[in-house]
Amino acid sequence: MTTTNLAVLVPLLPFLGAAAGLLLGRTAPGFVRPLAVLPTLASLVLATVVALRQGGDQAIDAATGLTPTGSVPIELALHIDGFAALVAVLVGVVATCVQTYSTGYLREDPRYPSYAALVSLFTSAMLLVVYSGDLMVLLVGWEIMGICSYFLVGHYWETPEARAASIKAFLVTKLGDVPFLIGLFALATDAGSFRITKVLGTVASGGLDHPTLIALLLLAGVAGKSAQFPLHTWLPDAMAGPTPVSALIHAATMVAAGVYFIARLLPVFAASQAAMIVLAVMAAVTMLGSGLAALAQDDIKRVLAYSTIGQLGYMTGALAVADRGAAVFHLLSHGAFKALLFLAAGVIIHAAGTNSLAAMSRMGHLRARVPDAYWTMTVALLALAAIPPFSGFFSKESVLGAAEHVATGHTEQAPGAAGWTVLIAGLITALLTAAYAMRLWLLAFRGRGADAPDHGRQPLTMTVVLWMLAAPSLAVGALAYRVLPDWFDGRDLTPTLTTSVLGTGVALIGGIVTYAAWRHTTALAARVPLGAVAAHPEGDAAQVEAEAIASHAPVYGGVAYAPDPADPGRLLLGPLHRHAAVGFHLDAVYRALFVRPVQAGASLVRFLDREVVDTYVRGAGALPRWLGIAVRRAQTGNVQTYVSALLAGTVVLAVAAVLVATGA
Amino acid sequence: MHLAYPAVLSALLFCTGLYGVLARRNAILVLMSVELMLNAVNLNLVAFDVWLSKTAEETLHSGQALTLFTITIAAAEIGIGLAIVLAVYRNRGTSDIDKLRDTAESHDTDGPDRDALTAPQAEKAEATA
């Protein structure tokens, strides 16, 4: 089979798996698990084959126009370069791991068939986005991912948090998608085609008329999908979904789609200096804000969510300095270790029966209950904090190196201001990242108090997946920065000495300071008892997690917040902690700016409809009704009355006829 | 003789009968009023026949023949009508016309402006059906 055919099969197989899963989910429950795992695994194998065959050489392009679509043709097109091939492999790896993990995690969930089908559909859509060479086809995958995300975040729809989170995720991403769509149309109008190759050709020849406008419109969609400031608020709330969904969608793949999209169309953005500056500022604000917010979260998954936002900020920062190699490198390594972090967090939540770090810090020997999660999470946190030699170090250093490269004026691809912004924000974020990674690790695994409840060993499917994902975080980084430039556009990804020393230094400082703060505050932990444990610790992991999410707000007074004086983050952030815990009040701002006016408008419309429009409708009905009542009164059944009316009419007619006949 | 005399008398008798048909309650009195109306017509027929047979030399005497027919048919009508009235009286116990109101909708389903009432009634009807 040719590489093109194989590449077509890659998104198609999970799609067929999803369709079959939805059809057979009720009638043949025995097939659901193979139907969920096997197509994803097959498409991973195929994606690997495609990547090996492509090998970073000339991009594979294939297109077929199904039907004429007007002035700007839409074609089913493939465009597989090194980025696409490798990102597809990452998606396949994470999706396979997540599907395998889900078979254990949602072991007893009655809605597992539809869940697995939606995950498969999501995987298919993401692979479509990755491989597509046509912007319209890409948009199809993009929107399918959005709706799948909506359904999967709302998987525990019995809890109000999940319902609210799914609607919020959908609305906020759609808010970005509308300008994104307009931007795509504008881009296609300028370029005369939706094909990525032709768009890039137009940009290269300087044929783009409105580069800044297009870039900013597209940026809105990217900010919504990749959870960048100011459209990032849906991502922490989306943690109300099941943990595997968070790992797949909200850490490794969907949120990376925005970054990947910019990486594909980087010349379009690079054509506008203003867009690059906006991108850099957006990345810097996202990185710093999310780092501070992550330090104040109590829910372990929200910490990871804010961490995801921060790491995505790194990627957009790399794109702001026009280095897509570094961005996609960080995307790949981050996808692996962040999926690992989420999946391990799912194991921990199951074992501890709570998602609250404050409660975990009052449990002894939690790490002994889940040794696999403990070790793999340690590895992933080290990668997250960019400690050498873990993979995160190399990818992050490549980002920082690129920023330094631009800042010091070695290249003219991006404005120097963008370089400085990204570099400084990146370094501060490295400090914050190390601090919250350390805090997470200390609170989760170094708790003191009563022993954690013992539920026996975690399912094998869940622990094996953790080690599979730990391997790339451990080893691949050092290998990758030598190999990857062959696949990408040939830019060097080797860490430079200056940024390496600086980055690792601030990371170590962050870790040490957090450790010291923890030593200082941990004595308080014993004095303030705290904790809520899920009511059904024997249930499967998904049930425990749903109950933990549902009980967090009533017990601690907020989904993100816990009144725990023993939290080192509280000591480190000081007065900032209160604001950081609620995401710097962005939700409140949005509520005041958008939700309240919309609700007020809705109530106004409701009032107008009920009181004004309906009055006319009722009035229109009243007149015939009164007429009907009057006519009904006449129908007495008395024959004499009828005959009287008949004869009276006859007399009137006769008189009229006589008058007419005589001409009077 | 002036033709207006019988014609006006005929019209007056006809309208008297008309009033009786419309105003009388007892069915037999209504039948009497119908007889009055028929007789008014007969008077007309006879008067015009006499007039035409002299002035126009109309030899068919259609007016008188038709009068005879009308009398005959009126007799038949009164027989049938009384039989009907008797049958109604046996069944209903009354011969009052304004009490025979089967053509009106019955009063228990009567609800012109009470939609809220008809819904439970419909439900009740469904329940009993």
Add this chain to the structure above:
Amino acid sequence: MTLAATAGLLAAGPAPVAATETHGFLSPTGVEIAFLLVGLVTFGAALVTVTTRQLVHAALWLVVTLGGLAVEYLLLTAEFIAWVQVLIYVGSVVVLLLFGLMLTRAPIGRSPDADSGNRWAALAVAVAAAGTLIWVVVDAFRTTWIDLDGPAAGSTKATGESLFQNWVLPFEALSVLLLAALVGAIVLSRKAKAESDSPSVNSRPVTGSSPSVPDSRNHPIGRNGSAEGTEPSEQEGAR
């Protein structure tokens, strides 16, 4: 007025003949005075018939009305019609109506509810109809006179000749109609008897149990009455 002109056109043939003779509108002949007086009596009796509150009296006043009409026929020289009127109407129809009143147990004496609530509407309709009719009739025939001189137009001889020369076929058809009416009256009575045997089939529960259901011995009377009503008329017609 044009209405008069229309009527004049209708009577175009006889109009010159009538116009040549001298008639005084305000100088009535003896026949006219007699007609007027009998007509007043007839009309008054008719009014009493439709307004009296005593049902039996209504039937009796109807006799007066019908008799008055018979006199009017005589004044119009239609002697055969007059005798038929007396025989059939006064002799049989009124008797039949009286039987009907008795069979339906009509109250003897004044019944306050003889008129329905429709009375005033009926009065309005009747007055309007009377006004219209009289206006049209008077307006159309105010210059028309009936010539009552010469051989009587409605003598028995003339009527018989006309009836059996020109109207034989309708006459025979009418006898079939009378037969049908006879059979119909019998069938209605018989059917009513079957119903009275099982009153719960078609009758309402309330009235079905009412004490006014007549007993079966009334049926032959009703049937005989209707037969009496139809047979003489047939015989009279055939005579």
